[in-house]
Amino acid sequence: MRPDPYPPLVDDRGAAAVEVATRVVALAAALREDAADLLAAESLTLPLADAVWVLDPALGPQPRKQVAARLSCDPSNVTVLADRLAAMGLLERVEDPGDRRVRALRLSAAGAAVRERIGGALAQAAPLGALDDRELALLADLLRRTG
Secondary structure, eight states: OOSSSOOOOOOHHHHHHEEEEEHHHHHHHHHHHHHHHHHHTTTOOHHHHHHHSSSGGGGGOHHHHHHHHHSSSSSHHHHHHHHHHHHHEEEEEETTTTTTEEEEEEOOHHHHHHHHHHHHHHHHHHTTTGGGGGHHHHHHHHHHOOO
């Protein structure tokens, strides 16, 4: 486990908010660092991995514009990412059930397997690996409630 570079702050709401923000940023940095080797093993860059993550199979096929909104990028960037993922066999373009004129994006079976492997490995890696199942579920719930 990494040493804690952020000592606890004073007990007030403003200080607590600053501490939460600081720790969320630190958590994100630690996860990206831990993910680097995992992504390299899957031949994914961070932008490709972000696209794989956004294309959650539970959400079904997603239009390019929706994926772009979730990635906070231009739809033309999604086209480039989709082309690369499709060439790797990780993505499929399918007819959008809501609009047959639109091609939606979804992970292939291989893409869903990659997504699952990355998620499972990150759950076991530090810093999330230091949490038990209840703590991890609580953290996920708290973060979901914040937006």
